[in-house]
Amino acid sequence: MHILCPHCRNPIELVKLTPREEIACPSCGSSFRLETGETTAGNPARKKLGRFEVGDLLGSGGFGSVYRAHDPELGRAVLQNVERLREQGKCIIYSTHHMREVEKLCRRVAIINQGKILAHGVLDELRREHWEQDLDELFFQLVG
Numbered sequence: 001m002h003i004l005c006p007h008c009r010n011p012i013e014l015v016k017l018t019p020r021e022e023i024a025c026p027s028c029g030s031s032f033r034l035e036t037g038e039t040t041a042g043n044p045a046r047k048k049l050g051r052f053e054v055g056d057l058l059g060s061g062g063f064g065s066v067y068r069a070h071d072p073e074l075g076r077a078v079l080q081n082v083e084r085l086r087e088q089g090k091c092i093i094y095s096t097h098h099m100r101e102v103e104k105l106c107r108r109v110a111i112i113n114q115g116k117i118l119a120h121g122v123l124d125e126l127r128r129e130h131w132e133q134d135l136d137e138l139f140f141q142l143v144g
Contacts, residue, residue: 032059
């Protein structure tokens, strides 16, 4: 069985899975434990912890368990502030892997992969130049 390290995302081959056994990643050296239990099909409702939406368990280690979390209020506030600054004519360098945010906020973009600029320009021109309207697909076409 193969799993991905929750820290560096490199694959780890497991020969034998023993519940609660510590797993060490040979790539980054981190260690974690897998929790056993049933999984739910589909997209279960997110649990709330204060204003945070708590998602999937990423792993467990000597300091406890790590969960994916999202702060929807903060995300919305950041997007609103970036939109306001853009409307004021400010130059904003916005780095994200969320292409829907890019489509909403940006007129000019640079697509960067591993430190190299693969394409840059006005968003509509990039779409025409690469014959691709979907920005996610344009990105994957460029990083090929």
